[in-house]
Amino acid sequence: MTTSARPEPTDEVVDLCRDLLRIDTTNTGDNDTSAGERRAAEYVAEKLAEVGVDAEIHESAPGRANLVARIAGTEPGRDALLVHGHLDVVPADPDEWSVHPFSGEVRDGYLWGRGAIDMKDFDAMVLAVVRDWQRTGVRPRRDVVLAFTADEEAGSDYGAHFLTQRHRDLFDGCTEAIGEVGGFSYSVDEQRRLYLIETAEKGIDWLRLHARGRPGHGSMVHDDNAVTALAEAVARIGRHRFPVVMTDTVRAFLAEVSDVLGIEIDPDDPETAIAKLGPIANIIGATIRNTANPTRLAAGYKDNVIPGRATATIDCRSLPGQSEELERQLRELVGPDIAIEYVQRQPALETTFDGDLVAQMSAALRAEDPGAHPVPYMLSGGTDAKAFSQLGIRCFGFAPLRLPADLNFSGLFHGIDERVPLDGLQFGVRVLDRFLRNC
Numbered sequence: 195m196t197t198s199a200r201p202e203p204t205d206e207v208v209d210l211c212r213d214l215l216r217i218d219t220t221n222t223g224d225n226d227t228s229a230g231e232r233r234a235a236e237y238v239a240e241k242l243a244e245v246g247v248d249a250e251i252h253e254s255a256p257g258r259a260n261l262v263a264r265i266a267g268t269e270p271g272r273d274a275l276l277v278h279g280h281l282d283v284v285p286a287d288p289d290e291w292s293v294h295p296f297s298g299e300v301r302d303g304y305l306w307g308r309g310a311i312d313m314k315d316f317d318a319m320v321l322a323v324v325r326d327w328q329r330t331g332v333r334p335r336r337d338v339v340l341a342f343t344a345d346e347e348a349g350s351d352y353g354a355h356f357l358t359q360r361h362r363d364l365f366d367g368c369t370e371a372i373g374e375v376g377g378f379s380y381s382v383d384e385q386r387r388l389y390l391i392e393t394a395e396k397g398i399d400w401l402r403l404h405a406r407g408r409p410g411h412g413s414m415v416h417d418d419n420a421v422t423a424l425a426e427a428v429a430r431i432g433r434h435r436f437p438v439v440m441t442d443t444v445r446a447f448l449a450e451v452s453d454v455l456g457i458e459i460d461p462d463d464p465e466t467a468i469a470k471l472g473p474i475a476n477i478i479g480a481t482i483r484n485t486a487n488p489t490r491l492a493a494g495y496k497d498n499v500i501p502g503r504a505t506a507t508i509d510c511r512s513l514p515g516q517s518e519e520l521e522r523q524l525r526e527l528v529g530p531d532i533a534i535e536y537v538q539r540q541p542a543l544e545t546t547f548d549g550d551l552v553a554q555m556s557a558a559l560r561a562e563d564p565g566a567h568p569v570p571y572m573l574s575g576g577t578d579a580k581a582f583s584q585l586g587i588r589c590f591g592f593a594p595l596r597l598p599a600d601l602n603f604s605g606l607f608h609g610i611d612e613r614v615p616l617d618g619l620q621f622g623v624r625v626l627d628r629f630l631r632n633c
């Protein structure tokens with residue numbers, strides 16, 4: 195039993211995370227049904243106010259709430275650090291889960307719930323650290339700006355993009371940032387763990403293909419059918435494998451992996467080595483080439499009418515500096531008769547794995563896990579970092595989490611039975627505390 199009235203941040207983080215998981219912040223992409231984001235932002239504001247931190251809530255639309263607070267550093271001349279986490283989650287169907295996705299249940303050493311690793315775990319860690327600092331009089335060396343955002347799961351228009359476009363002044367002085375998806379462990383063996391720190395993100399290149407043809411009767415001979423033309427183009431894209439392009443980030447990742455695992459990696463055939471990485475093979479595998487996956491088709495309105503047009507959506511992801519090259523390759527694949535329209539185009543990000551901030555991340559990880567090997571990596575998806583980097587901020591994915599060797603971590607993102615190990619959450623608080631004190 196403890197005699198101190200002050201809660202330990204490693205205990206409090208579990209309560210904070212559970213409370214957040216119990217607020218259903220499902221992002222449906224529809225403003226009328228996103229009420230949870232407001233409740234979650236108010237919860238965070240209340241937890242900060244309790245310890246004397248003023249926060250402002252900025253709504254981009256009714257209910258679409260973003261919260262920003264600034265903690266003054268002791269060395270005012272230094273650049274500020276942004277710490278950001280989103281409060282929304284993707285939908286979860288209770289019928290598919292072992293526990294109710296919004297019950298915040300603790301079972302088998304895990305805290306379960308939609309958002310447990312994406313990313314209310316990190317939101318709770320940040321709150322636990324800041325609340326402890328406020329209670330004990332700790333102040334960071336540089337200003338730390340906290341941002342809890344809405345709408346990350348539907349493109350961030352009502353969240354991070356809104357904040358950076360309409361409230362840029364909130365981020366004055368911020369030159370570096372940490373957020374999702376990085377800082378998690380991958381076990382090499384009992385003694386050694388890689389910690390993947392995100393230094394790059396692929397670009398988002400969502401496009402629509404438009405085929406046009408001559409409308410007509412389905413019973414006639416017809417050689418100008420929009421559906422046929424579209425289907426051929428979609429099939430060509432879907433079956434195409436884009437060439438391997440090695441970026442600095444992936445090169446640095448593989449060099450470190452080859453060192454730690456003691457395996458030779460053939461630069462002409464990185465895929466053989468990547469395939470040996472088990473649960474993270476699908477994360478890394480998507481970062482050595484551009485990808486293009488057909489996701490939606492639309493055409494026609496009646497069984498016996500040949501429509502004059504047909505459309506398909508392709509989810510493309512481009513490597514840093516590859517967006518134009520990808521577009522050129524796609525145009526070649528679909529041919530001259532199919533029009534390409536971009537519906538979303540957000541550039542890839544890439545920064546170097548060096549400097550004081552990286553040194554502090556690595557030091558904090560090693561202090562809490564002597565077997566830690568921090569490595570840079572590229573995320574194949576996108577995060578709020580896309581928006582914050584528009585302000586010239588150098589963005590890292592660093593939401594530290596020590597994971598059991600057998601956990602399929604990447605499968606939990608947007609997955610069924612999403613859950614976070616309690617000791618991993620507590621490890622994250624200790625690492626984050628060290629890192630933020632020293633950064």
Ligand SMILES: [Zn+2]
Binds near residue numbers: 312313346
């Ligand atoms: Zn996320």
